[in-house]
Amino acid sequence: MTAIRVxxxxxxxxxDVPPRLSLADFLRERRNLxxxxxxxxxxxxxxxxxxxxxxxxxxxxxxxxxxxxxEITTIEGFAGDPIIGALRRGFHQHHAxxxxxxxxxxxxxxxxxxLRQRAGSEREIREGLAGNICRCTGYTNxxxxxxxxxxxxGKEAPNA
Amino acid sequence: xxxxxxxxxxxxAPAVDYVRPRxxxxxxxxxxxxxxxxxxxxGGQSLVAMMNLRVAAPGLxxxxxxxxxLHSVSEDTDAVSIGxxxxxxxxxxxxVADPSxxxxxxxxxxxxxxxxxxxxxxxxSLALSDPAAEWPAVLTALDAEVxxxxxxxxRSIKCAEFATGVFETVLAADEIIERVRIPKLSADxxxxxxxxCRKVGEFASALAVAVADHTxxxxxxxxxxxxxxxxxxxxxxxxxxNGGRDPxxxxxxxxxxxxxxxxxxxxxxxxxxxxxxxxxxxxLQ
Numbered sequence: 039m040t041a042i043r044v045x046x047x048x049x050x051x052x053x054d055v056p057p058r059l060s061l062a063d064f065l066r067e068r069r070n071l072x073x074x075x076x077x078x079x080x081x082x083x084x085x086x087x088x089x090x091x092x093x094x095x096x097x098x099x100x101x102x103x104x105x106x107x108x109e110i111t112t113i114e115g116f117a118g119d120p121i122i123g124a125l126r127r128g129f130h131q132h133h134a135x136x137x138x139x140x141x142x143x144x145x146x147x148x149x150x151x152x153l154r155q156r157a158g159s160e161r162e163i164r165e166g167l168a169g170n171i172c173r174c175t176g177y178t179n180x181x182x183x184x185x186x187x188x189x190x191x192g193k194e195a196p197n198a
Numbered sequence: 199x200x201x202x203x204x205x206x207x208x209x210x211a212p213a214v215d216y217v218r219p220r221x222x223x224x225x226x227x228x229x230x231x232x233x234x235x236x237x238x239x240x241g242g243q244s245l246v247a248m249m250n251l252r253v254a255a256p257g258l259x260x261x262x263x264x265x266x267x268l269h270s271v272s273e274d275t276d277a278v279s280i281g282x283x284x285x286x287x288x289x290x291x292x293x294v295a296d297p298s299x300x301x302x303x304x305x306x307x308x309x310x311x312x313x314x315x316x317x318x319x320x321x322x323s324l325a326l327s328d329p330a331a332e333w334p335a336v337l338t339a340l341d342a343e344v345x346x347x348x349x350x351x352x353r354s355i356k357c358a359e360f361a362t363g364v365f366e367t368v369l370a371a372d373e374i375i376e377r378v379r380i381p382k383l384s385a386d387x388x389x390x391x392x393x394x395c396r397k398v399g400e401f402a403s404a405l406a407v408a409v410a411d412h413t414x415x416x417x418x419x420x421x422x423x424x425x426x427x428x429x430x431x432x433x434x435x436x437x438x439x440n441g442g443r444d445p446x447x448x449x450x451x452x453x454x455x456x457x458x459x460x461x462x463x464x465x466x467x468x469x470x471x472x473x474x475x476x477x478x479x480x481x482l483q
Contacts, residue, residue: 040216057216057259060246079209080247081314093287093316099246100317103216104239104261150312168398169311 042106046071047115057103061095062086064102065112073113073142077171084170087143088112094150113142121149124190128183136174144170148184157188211249218261222347222376225262230349230372232258238374239263240283243310243318244326262374268321270377271295277382279345282321282375290315297382298340301389301409305332311399321375327361327427330401332393334361335422338430339389339407342380348373361427387411390480392473404466406473408481410438419478421470425460431474438481445478 039054046069055064060079065071065088077083079098086097089111116122125145128134135141144167151157151166163181172180219225229236237256239245240263248254262268268283271294278297280289288294290306309315309332323333324344337344337357344355349372357378361367369375383389390408395401405422417438421429431452434445442448449471457467 057214058211058249060211060250063210079250081243084311084313087313090316094313095317096243096313098250099243099314101211101216101239101242101246101259104242104263106218147313165398166312169313 040103040106042103044105044107045109047111055102057101059102060098061088061090061100061102061105061110062097064105065097065110071112071114075139075142077139082171083140084147085140085143087146087170089146094146113146116145116149119149120194121152121187121191124187125149125152125184128187128190129180132179132183132186134175134179134183140170140172144172144180148180148187151184152188152191157184160185163188209250211246212252212255214249214256215258216261217258218264220265222262222265222267222374225260225265226347226349226372226374228258228260229374232260233371236260238325240268240319240322241285241317242322243314244322244328263319268376273297275382277379279377279379280320281377282324283319284321286310286315286318286320286323287312289320297380298336298389299383299387301336301340301383301391301407302380304391305336305393305407308332308393308399314399320378324357324360324378325367325369325375327365327367328401329364329426330403330405330423332402332405332422335405335407335420335428336391337378337380338428339409339418339420340380340383341416341418342378344378345376346373347376352376354379358428358430363426366427381414381416383409383411384413386413388481390477392477392480394469394473404469404473406470406477408434408438408474408477410481412439412441415439419474421474424456424470425462425466429456429460434474434478438478443482445475449474449478 043052065074075085077085081096081099088097091109125148147170156166157163163184236258239259239261268281270281272279273295278295286306286309323331342357344360388410392406393402394404402423408419410417419431419434433448433451437448
């Protein structure tokens with residue numbers, strides 16, 4: 039067991055973890071943050087996306103022990119975030135999910151695309167989503183929802 | 199499925215010890231002490247996946263990802279040195295000096311997915327030397343040197359001689375990659391880059407890098423994803439050096455020479471040929 043201290047969604051957390059424990063399992067099993075989903079557990083499906091020090095990361099490919107002193111944001115930690123708010127409205131309006139398994143990670147990925155100004159065209163959005171697999175929707179409605187959210191955010195903050 | 203795994207978690211890493219040394223010297227010492235049993239982890243974007251799949255089961259992980267000396271980037275008149283733990287995303291975003299006039303950021307941007315690029319490192323990619331990975335081919339084309347640190351001290355290895363086969367390198371059991379030194383392209387240096395894959399971010403089916411720097415008298419065309427170490431196309435490189443305009447015969451001759459050794463089937467050979475010719479044409483345009 040190794041002691042770690044992390045910030046999760048703004049709150050300090052201390053725990054003892056076995057080094058083999060992935061960040062995803064740490065969040066789900068120890069912290070009960072089950073919005074982080076596990077699909078493939080080898081970095082292909084993208085369902086386990088979180089932010090690590092503000093940057094998107096696969097929590098199945100991170101060991102919890104290596105996140106010591108880092109700041110983690112899960113899908114549960116975006117209350118009040120204007121971009122996630124716009125994305126949630128877009129996903130709702132355009133029916134951009136069916137089973138919802140990929141959705142938390144889709145939102146986090148889409149937020150990162152908008153923040154880095156990589157959601158300016160359908161092609162850009164589709165390329166940006168290459169690392170997130172959805173088995174229900176065929177992606178079309180997800181792309182539409184993200185494009186609309188990007189437009190909405192762009193209007194609010196033209197220089198963002 | 200192995201009997202002992204039935205009913206247990208099947209996609210979880212095996213038990214392992216973990217240590218985060220405070221200096222590169224300490225890391226090298228630990229690696230030597232636990233020879234054969236320890237593995238160095240930086241971004242872990244391949245290693246943790248391999249552990250989850252139980253393809254790798256190291257007894258000890260030596261986490262070098264926070265060593266400040268491995269994050270440093272320095273520049274002199276001839277070259278840029280990039281620390282082993284600099285991430286693909288940092289290169290993609292232009293956060294570090296670019297010796298390659300855009301080639302390295304271009305390659306980085308197409309490497310896996312953003313959430314992998316924010317963690318994965320240039321040194322980790324070289325150390326693993328997956329044949330289909332971007333950096334071994336790109337850095338060979340740029341004639342980079344890999345600077346490594348071991349118990350016996352430091353040494354530098356030409357990137358073209360670093361990988362020896364599929365996941366095989368000349369790195370000794372006690373050595374850790376410290377940085378990569380990449381010569382700067384001159385102002386009239388040109389490059390071409392083509393990665394063929396069926397889905398954005400996948401490993402390459404074919405990968406060609408062409409660099410022509412006439413001021414420095416250095417031109418090189420390299421194939422990645424070539425069933426082994428990066429494959430330098432000698433005749434095609436020569437053609438670029440000599441200012442040739444039509445790469446078709448040279449590429450065909452280079453592929454003929456390599457075909458038996460690399461076990462290309464007809465389709466792979468065609469893909470490599472297309473990639474090499476298009477990368478060269480980008481240089482010539």
